[in-house]
Amino acid sequence: MYLEDLNEEQRLAATHISGPMMVIAGAGSGKTRVLTYRIAHLIENGVDPFSILSLTFTNKAAKEMKGRIGKIVGELESKNIWMGTFHSVFARILRIEYQRINYPREFTIYDAADSKSLIKSVIKDLGLDDKIYKPSTVFSRISGAKNNLISPAEYAEDADIQAEDRSSGRPRTAEIYQSYTTRCFRSGAMDFDDILYNMNVLLRDHNDLLHKYQHRFHFILVDEYQDTNFAQYLIIKRLGAVHENVCVVGDDAQSIYAFRGANIQNILNFKNDYPEFSMYKLEQNYRSTKVIVNAANSVIEKNKDQIQKTVWTHNPDGERILVHKAGSDNDEGYFVAHQIFELKNRNHHFNKDFAILYRTNAQSRSFEEALRKLNIPYRIYGGLSFYQRKEIKDLIAYFRLTANPKDEEAFRRVINYPARGIGKSTLDKMTVAAEEHGVSLWDLIEFPAQYPFGLGAASMNKVAEFAMMIKGFRAMMEKKSAYDLGQHIANSTGILSDLYSDRTPEGVARYENIQGLLNGMKEFSELDPDEENPSISTLSDFLIDIALLTDTDQDDGDDDKISLMTIHAAKGLEFPYVFIVGMEENLFPSQMALNSREDLEEERRLFYVALTRAKTRAIMSYATTRYRWGQLIFGDPSRFIMEVDPSFVDRSDLTGGPSGKSKLFGDFGSDRQKFFKKEIANNPGISGKIPVKPESGSGVDGDDFKNITAGMEVTHERFGKGKVLSIEGENDNLKATVFFPSAGPKQLLLRFARLKISGV
DNA sequence: TGGAATGATGTTTTT
DNA sequence: CATCATTCCA
Numbered sequence: 001m002y003l004e005d006l007n008e009e010q011r012l013a014a015t016h017i018s019g020p021m022m023v024i025a026g027a028g029s030g031k032t033r034v035l036t037y038r039i040a041h042l043i044e045n046g047v048d049p050f051s052i053l054s055l056t057f058t059n060k061a062a063k064e065m066k067g068r069i070g071k072i073v074g075e076l077e078s079k080n081i082w083m084g085t086f087h088s089v090f091a092r093i094l095r096i097e098y099q100r101i102n103y104p105r106e107f108t109i110y111d112a113a114d115s116k117s118l119i120k121s122v123i124k125d126l127g128l129d130d131k132i133y134k135p136s137t138v139f140s141r142i143s144g145a146k147n148n149l150i151s152p153a154e155y156a157e158d159a160d161i162q163a164e165d166r167s168s169g170r171p172r173t174a175e176i177y178q179s180y181t182t183r184c185f186r187s188g189a190m191d192f193d194d195i196l197y198n199m200n201v202l203l204r205d206h207n208d209l210l211h212k213y214q215h216r217f218h219f220i221l222v223d224e225y226q227d228t229n230f231a232q233y234l235i236i237k238r239l240g241a242v243h244e245n246v247c248v249v250g251d252d253a254q255s256i257y258a259f260r261g262a263n264i265q266n267i268l269n270f271k272n273d274y275p276e277f278s279m280y281k282l283e284q285n286y287r288s289t290k291v292i293v294n295a296a297n298s299v300i301e302k303n304k305d306q307i308q309k310t311v312w313t314h315n316p317d318g319e320r321i322l323v324h325k326a327g328s329d330n331d332e333g334y335f336v337a338h339q340i341f342e343l344k345n346r347n348h349h350f351n352k353d354f355a356i357l358y359r360t361n362a363q364s365r366s367f368e369e370a371l372r373k374l375n376i377p378y379r380i381y382g383g384l385s386f387y388q389r390k391e392i393k394d395l396i397a398y399f400r401l402t403a404n405p406k407d408e409e410a411f412r413r414v415i416n417y418p419a420r421g422i423g424k425s426t427l428d429k430m431t432v433a434a435e436e437h438g439v440s441l442w443d444l445i446e447f448p449a450q451y452p453f454g455l456g457a458a459s460m461n462k463v464a465e466f467a468m469m470i471k472g473f474r475a476m477m478e479k480k481s482a483y484d485l486g487q488h489i490a491n492s493t494g495i496l497s498d499l500y501s502d503r504t505p506e507g508v509a510r511y512e513n514i515q516g517l518l519n520g521m522k523e524f525s526e527l528d529p530d531e532e533n534p535s536i537s538t539l540s541d542f543l544i545d546i547a548l549l550t551d552t553d554q555d556d557g558d559d560d561k562i563s564l565m566t567i568h569a570a571k572g573l574e575f576p577y578v579f580i581v582g583m584e585e586n587l588f589p590s591q592m593a594l595n596s597r598e599d600l601e602e603e604r605r606l607f608y609v610a611l612t613r614a615k616t617r618a619i620m621s622y623a624t625t626r627y628r629w630g631q632l633i634f635g636d637p638s639r640f641i642m643e644v645d646p647s648f649v650d651r652s653d654l655t656g657g658p659s660g661k662s663k664l665f666g667d668f669g670s671d672r673q674k675f676f677k678k679e680i681a682n683n684p685g686i687s688g689k690i691p692v693k694p695e696s697g698s699g700v701d702g703d704d705f706k707n708i709t710a711g712m713e714v715t716h717e718r719f720g721k722g723k724v725l726s727i728e729g730e731n732d733n734l735k736a737t738v739f740f741p742s743a744g745p746k747q748l749l750l751r752f753a754r755l756k757i758s759g760v
Numbered sequence: 761t762g763g764a765a766t767g768a769t770g771t772t773t774t775t
Numbered sequence: 776c777a778t779c780a781t782t783c784c785a
Contacts, residue, residue, distance in 0.1 A: 057775090087775050112774080192775050260774060360772055382774085416761095423761045550775065568773045590772050606773080629770070630776035 002037055002072055006030075013280040014038040016247075017045065020240075020274035022225075022267070023249040026311035027296065027612035028287025028574065031249050035221060036065050038247070039081065040072040042219060049080035051218040053239070057227070057572060058550040059085055082217070086232050087192060088548045090199040093213070094190075095544065100206050101198055106403040106540045108189040109547035113388065114409040115139055115180075115191045122179045125435065126172065133170055141165075142177050146193035147229040147261035149200055152178040186440050187408040196231035203238045214242040224572070225250035229261035237273060244274060252307045253300050256568060256606050258598070264305070285311050287574055287615055289318025291648045295618075296611040298645035303601045321611075322619045323583075323641055325653035329626040333366030336579050336621065337374050340562065343577060344376075351377055355563040355575040357610050359588040363581065364564050371562060381565035387546055391499060391510040392517055396546070398489050402473040403540035406440040415441075415466060418494045422466065426459050442467075469493070482542040483525040486518055567610045578614035580607075583622040584635035607640045622653075 003011055010030055013023050014037040025031035035054070043049055056062040062083045070078035082089055091109065098105045110118070119142070120135040145155050155161055156174035165173045184191065190198060203210045220240050222228065225248035228236075240246040248270060255264050271277060285293050293313045300306065326332035340354050356367050364380055371378045386392060394417055397410040405411070416422045433453035434441050444451045445467045448460065455463065469492070476485055490496045499511040524545065525537045563575065582588055589603035611618055622637050637653070712724045 085775070195775085257774075259772080362771060419762075421761070425761080548775075566773065587772090592772055602773095627776075 002040065006033065006037065007284060009280055009282055009284075010034050010037075013282070014041055016278060016280075017042065018243075018245050020244050020270075020277040021247045021280065022270055022277055023247070023280045023282060024307060024309060025249055025251050025282040026285060026309060027251065027254060027608070028285040028293075028313075029282035029311065030284075030286055031223070031251075031282060032061070032065065032572075034282065035223060035249060036068045037072075039065075039221065040069050043069070043073045043077050047219060049077050050082070051216060052081045052083075052221070053089070053217040053219070054081060054083040054221040055086050055089060055223065055236075056083065057085065057224040058553055059088060059548070060550070060553045061223070061572060085548065085550065086228075086235075087195050088544075090235070091190075091195050091544055091548060094195065094198055094202070097202055097206075097209060100202060100209065103185075103190070103198075104188040104404055104406070106188070108187065108400050108404045108407040108410065109195070109544065110184065110189045110191040110409065111388075111547065112139070112192070113393075114189070117412075118183060118187075118409055119176065119180055122176050122183060125431075126175060126179065128172060128176070133173070133176065138170070138173060138176055141170075141173055142180060143191075143193050144261060145177065146197045147231050149197060149231055149234065152181050183408065186406065186438070188404045188406040188440075189409070193231070196229075196235065199235055200231055200238075203235065210238060213239055218243050219245045219247070221247045221249070223249050224254075226252050226255035226264055226267055227257040227262040228266050229263055230266075231261075233263070233266045233269070246274065252305075253303075253309075253605055254571065254609050254612075256571065256602060256609060258602050267307070281309055283309055283311050285313040285315070285612075287315075288313065288612060289315050289616060291318045291320055292611060292614050292618055295321055295644045295648035296608050298648070299604060299611065299640065299643050300608045302643055303604055304597070305601060319617055320648055320650040321617075321644065322650045323637075323653045324619065324621040325637070326621055326623040327625065329363075329366045329623045330369070332581060332621050332623045333368075333370035336367055336581060336619075337370035337376060339579070339619065340371075340376060340577075341374050349576065351560045351562050353576040354579070355565070355570065355573070355577070355613065356579045356581060357565060357567045357570050357613065358580075358582050359567060359590060359606075360582075361566055363587075367564055367581070376562060377560070378562040378564055379559065381563065382569045386513070386516070387549065389510075389513055391495075391513055395486075395490055395495055395514060395517060396543070398473070398493055398495075399486065399539055399543055401442075401470055402477060402485070402489065403543055405442040405446070405470055405474070408441055411441045414493075418498045420466065421462050422459065426455060426463070429453050429455060430463075442470075477539055481525040481537050482539045483518065483522040485539050486521045486542075490514060490518060567606050570613050571609055574613055574615055576614075576616045578610070578618050580610045580618060580620045581622075582626075583620045583638040583641055584626070585638055587626075587635065588638055588640065604640065604643075 003014065006014055007030075010033065013021070013034050016038070023031060023034060025034070039052060039054060042052065054062070054065070056065065062085070066078050066081060066083055069081070084092075094101070094103070094107075095105065098107060116135045116139050119139050120130060123130050123133045123135065123138065145161075150158070150161075152174065155177055162171070162174070165171050184194065203213070217239055220236060222236060227250075236246060236248075248267070250267060252264055252267060255262060258264075288296075290313055293311055293315075297311060324332075324335055326335050336356055343349060343354075344351070358364065361382055368378065368380070387396070394414060397413040400407045400410040401414065412427070415427065430441055430444055430453055433451055434444050437444075437451050439451065444453060445463050448464065473485065473489055476488065480488070496511070496514065499507060499514060502508075502510070521542055524542050563570075563573075567580075585591075586594075588607070589600060593599035593603045620641060622641070623635060625632055625634055627633075641649070709724065714724055
């Protein structure tokens, strides 16, 4: 009997049938198991799988959980559960109810790159400066608004929001939001946030639909509840309002997505919404050694905001956490690769037993290089994923245009790729005309007579030809499988031959990537059609599938590889051996997080997540120098290393003396780096004293910045006047924190900032 | 109009 | 150091 696998508290939670419930689950305490068994238990007790809605953090997690439930209750039952990420489940519902919100059935889902590109174009059209209105900044502002269900109109009317935008120097953000929304709608496109936003609109404005789904979902389960935002919270609240069988599972100590609107308050609100709820606390850790569990506890203790709980384990003590100091980022890569090599040979481990976790994607490079040299297979999750590569995006843009020709971003991407003589000036004319008539670019070329846009006959012909081609693809959509149509599009647009003609290694790789995409489509097309959803293998369903892939979803088979990923991406995963690398101040914790206690606490939770991924051993490393923007910078060990209770840590970085390069791999550093180091050795001025007090008259032109001290008033080309709060670093790496009324606090490398002293 | 050359600019984290 | 975007020339 499967329930025997559970401890007392887990069993109570898993056999809870009706009524709201919350599970606070410490790291490694078996919450997935509880969720799995609870769903299986519900089904065994006669609950219809179609009436269970289960929201997970990744699609992969959903797939795995479905598989495990299937083992208990049978595949026939388990496959009918509504299970997936918030985004994929609700996109599916929106795809059914599209008419209510006046979207096309085949609406496109914009990824962040599409959104930013469209926002950039909006900013340009409004005649604003994209140096001030930076697309990524504006985008996150809009995203924040949507996550809190603030419409463009409400945004424009909200006094606080307007005050914020004014003080940040971007008073016209509301206009951008409004226009961005219009253009998305006109393109038949939703961005990630719109999926949640529109789902809320659907449930708010259409009572029949609210009832329909409230009655459909008798049981709702939400995993990783600490990482839900307001829009998600409200969907759950609305859907659960009739049956109130809402089960949320989470761990406040692992909340790491506040930056994208996640709100721990949702956990606290739960008891207001459902005063009668049952609470289960899972505190026994089954994953990690005592050392790891206790070390993690000693870290998270430092946070002020948390729900009290004690995670403990029966597991063996295990080894202390090793800390390694590396001389450079390359040496760090070496150290880790070499350690893995050794550990593997000594203990006959698989590659997949190891993970390298870092704070930012950009850190992966040195580990890749080192692993490659040692011939250790690895896999990078996240970063520049397959679907973000140029050639893939190009082909997919054709697919998107075929499914939904109004899709403006796709249209712009391929209207002249492969080159067909439709250049910038033509596109500009079309953009103006489209804006004038309030229609999409496609409407324009579909009915050119209706919307004259002043093109010459030659251009007109080319445009018409393009429209014909897309119409041709559209006509095949119903008849052909995703794979067949994909193949046809790749061929007839000339993309395949264009890439094939490039025989450079990169060109060959691009060609192979396209083949890879087509193979993926083949697999997709051959999947068993779902009875609920018979059209599963159309091109547009393929598009939904890939638009909402999460970073850890991609799976290139049963491979035995080292995992490289950000700590964020590692959430929910576990590995016997975990390397937490780049443990340096300003990197982890990120320097962006040093301004407030809340931000720092989130970083600390991130560190907690990193540590608790490890089953048998955790190893930390930091580098004293590292290249950043092609600049050599110096780093100090992260404060987080010191925050771990010392009895769990092996500080061999302090006793082992200077850790030069390993002799075995002495030639690893690049020539440029050696050159740089030599320069330091020959020029004491570079690594020498800190100019505390500027000597008068020492101000050689280019060295003026060395005279800047805290408290001064300075002027920056772009940010205008500001006040210097503090100075750190030395000589060429002098860094100032300057507060600009126009832009807030900024960290500037004085060497580049070209600050002018305007007062003391 | 298209391609090459040059120059600015940026690093959290992600659905 | 990359990548991207803009610019400049054919």
